[in-house]
Amino acid sequence: MKRLSLSLLSICVLSFVLIYSCSTDEEPVAPVVQTPQYSLTVTAGEGGTVSTEGGIYDEGTELEITATPVEGYVFGGWLGTDLIFNTPTLNIAIYSNIDLEALFISENIINNDSEIFNYDVNKDYAEQIVDFYPFAFFASDLSQNVIDGVNLALKTAADEFGKYGPVEYWVFGTDKQASLDLINKFCERREILNQWTMTECLTRETDETADHSMIAYQKVGENAILNNRPSGSAAHNGGQYWGIHKMAHSYPFGFDNVFEGIPPQGDFKTVLHEYFHVVQLSSVYSLEQEEMDEAVKPNETIWMMEGGAEYMANYTLFKLINNGTLSFQKSWGSLKDKMSEKMENGKRIFLEDCPNSLLNEFNHQFCRQPGYDLGSWGVAYLLNKVNNQRVLLETFYPNLKELGFEGAFNLSFGYSTSEFYNEFYEFLKLPIEQQLEIIPDI
Ligand SMILES: [Zn+2]
Numbered sequence: 001m002k003r004l005s006l007s008l009l010s011i012c013v014l015s016f017v018l019i020y021s022c023s024t025d026e027e028p029v030a031p032v033v034q035t036p037q038y039s040l041t042v043t044a045g046e047g048g049t050v051s052t053e054g055g056i057y058d059e060g061t062e063l064e065i066t067a068t069p070v071e072g073y074v075f076g077g078w079l080g081t082d083l084i085f086n087t088p089t090l091n092i093a094i095y096s097n098i099d100l101e102a103l104f105i106s107e108n109i110i111n112n113d114s115e116i117f118n119y120d121v122n123k124d125y126a127e128q129i130v131d132f133y134p135f136a137f138f139a140s141d142l143s144q145n146v147i148d149g150v151n152l153a154l155k156t157a158a159d160e161f162g163k164y165g166p167v168e169y170w171v172f173g174t175d176k177q178a179s180l181d182l183i184n185k186f187c188e189r190r191e192i193l194n195q196w197t198m199t200e201c202l203t204r205e206t207d208e209t210a211d212h213s214m215i216a217y218q219k220v221g222e223n224a225i226l227n228n229r230p231s232g233s234a235a236h237n238g239g240q241y242w243g244i245h246k247m248a249h250s251y252p253f254g255f256d257n258v259f260e261g262i263p264p265q266g267d268f269k270t271v272l273h274e275y276f277h278v279v280q281l282s283s284v285y286s287l288e289q290e291e292m293d294e295a296v297k298p299n300e301t302i303w304m305m306e307g308g309a310e311y312m313a314n315y316t317l318f319k320l321i322n323n324g325t326l327s328f329q330k331s332w333g334s335l336k337d338k339m340s341e342k343m344e345n346g347k348r349i350f351l352e353d354c355p356n357s358l359l360n361e362f363n364h365q366f367c368r369q370p371g372y373d374l375g376s377w378g379v380a381y382l383l384n385k386v387n388n389q390r391v392l393l394e395t396f397y398p399n400l401k402e403l404g405f406e407g408a409f410n411l412s413f414g415y416s417t418s419e420f421y422n423e424f425y426e427f428l429k430l431p432i433e434q435q436l437e438i439i440p441d442i
Pocket residue numbers: 273274277305306309
């Protein structure tokens with residue numbers, strides 16, 4: 001039966017071609033097994049053209065589509081994909097119906113907004129040293145002290161560690177409406193650059209239950225004040241798809257001296273810590289997420305990532321206080337004091353939870369706090385060994401992408417990581433007075 005239908009169809013088509021006449025009032029033709037086909041529709045928004053309008057394609061067809069802006073416009077992104085693409089040339093394989101729109105941004109919008117965009121939004125700055133500072137955004141309930149404190153800390157970080165950007169540093173207060181307004185500003189920014197739709201952005205960033213959503217940072221600050229318990233949260237939240245470093249910081253109450261005994265230095269240090277993550281990630285920022293993670297946190301080990309950020313932040317803060325560049329009303333002790341606390345805290349948890357583990361076995365799931373505390377000691381140990389407090393900035397991270405973690409480590413410290421991990425395990429057994437000899441006296 002099927003065969004018959006098929007041959008009827010063939011004849012019909014053949015006749016049609018030959019003599020332009022073909023009766024179709026036969027019984028309906030049974031479906032023919034063939035490669036599924038899908039439709040692709042490509043349109044261009046105002047300000048540019050696309051290389052194809054699409055069509056019907058066999059499943060698995062691979063295509064390259066290019067968006068080209070006309071004069072006065074720049075390419076702004078592809079709308080209609082789940083992923084965020086920011087390159088004008090898109091390589092896709094067809095496995096479903098696809099609707100794409102190329103978006104373009106008028107250069108007038110960008111150029112007239114130098115206050116909001118203190119950099120060239122058309123340029124790809126990944127892994128580059130830039131000539132502009134990080135940019136901070138503040139919820140409207142934050143005080144001038146907070147604004148000045150965070151801005152000074154960011155400028156200090158960029159001056160000390162180098163300028164890598166663009167960095168967007170979003171600072172939240174305790175008031176919910178003020179934070180929603182700030183999130184709105186963030187989402188508008190994404191929309192202007194055609195990186196994310198307003199709706200998707202707001203849905204994600206105002207969801208208190210979503211991981212690292214922006215509103216979650218507001219919640220942390222609100223709870224700290226409500227419960228009269230100092231706690232904060234700050235993070236580098238990616239952004240490489242958009243060509244930025246997206247950062248968030250919960251209410252930095254230290255700058256307002258809200259809690260007795262917690263001066264601004266703690267929040268200043270936190271900004272330096274987060275910015276050091278910018279330096280670390282910038283060295284591999286054009287890699288895919290997995291490769292990037294593997295480069296900075298091989299096998300998920302966090303001691304270099306977190307210990308490096310923590311040690312460099314503390315070292316830099318105390319160095320600048322010590323040489324008179326920074327001054328604060330109240331003392332925050334010395335670098336040796338802070339490192340003593342970290343050794344005590346890190347070692348206590350280490351001995352309780354993971355006494356036989358080496359430094360590289362700590363990760364975000366296992367023995368996390370020692371990863372930070374003893375990790376910072378691991379970094380201090382190495383910097384002292386080569387007598388260069390800037391070796392991470394000058395040698396390790398600049399060579400990480402090219403040589404990989406082990407290679408960059410070898411180049412920077414002259415031996416292998418496994419030799420170091422064993423050596424450091426023994427170092428942990430020394431009395432604190434002897435350990436403190438490697439810490440700069442600042
Ligand atoms: Zn960190």
